[in-house]
Amino acid sequence: MTLHPPPFGSAGEHRLQQQLGTTERAARFYDQQVRPRLTPEMREFIGRQAMVFLATADSHGECDASFRAGPPGFVHVLDDRTLAYPEFRGNGVLASAGNMAENPHLGMLFVDFTHHHVGLHVNGVARLYGDAALRSLHPTLPTDVAPGRGPEMWVHLSVEEAYIHCSKYIPHLEPAPRPADHDAARPKDANYFTGRGTGSSAVRSALNPGAV
Helix, strand or coil, X not given: CCCCCCCCCXXXXXXXXXXXXXHHHHHHHHHHHCECCCCXXXXXXXXXXXXXXXXXXXXXXXXXXXXXXXXXXXXXXXXXXXXXXXXXXXXXXXXHHHHHHHCCEEEEEEECCCCCCCEEEEEEEEEEECHHHHHXXXXXXXXXXXXXXXXXXXXEEEEEEEEEECCCCCCCCCCCCCCCCCCCCCCCHHHCCCCCCCCHHHHHHHHCCCCC
């Protein structure tokens, strides 16, 4: 009898499942939770989210994790197999997009911290588009993606699998207005972790009074 590998998951996770005796439990998860396309419930969930965590790697497998945020629904569901989100002007490094340019595999994790405390993994193949090029393919993309900002490019994801991230350890966060940056001791972003900010020692003392 020939045993066929599960339709989802990596060879590495399947080997570990066999070693640790979780193959049957994992098979139930693949069967009940993992989908090759976005369900209506997943599409509605993504449309409510204002943030997403990204996982990319370059052609050598060197990994990078990043974060994107915007107005609710800034990651646009184009259909049940396709997502797109805008990339705006940043620090010019383009770490995530650069990885996608040489290794198109992209992992996205949406987390609802405020209401249902559940997450959604979406994995697939990414392609980078200029704004005009993607709009020629998808004319219904909104033009006012973010107030006063235009996309430098778009990330277009062809969905390969989507599945739940359980709620067990997702903390509850209360939405609140962002406070004004009025702390004179706070270093600017460019200096925050470099030790070059004039207020760095003051920040360390405030956060950890016992530190020397």
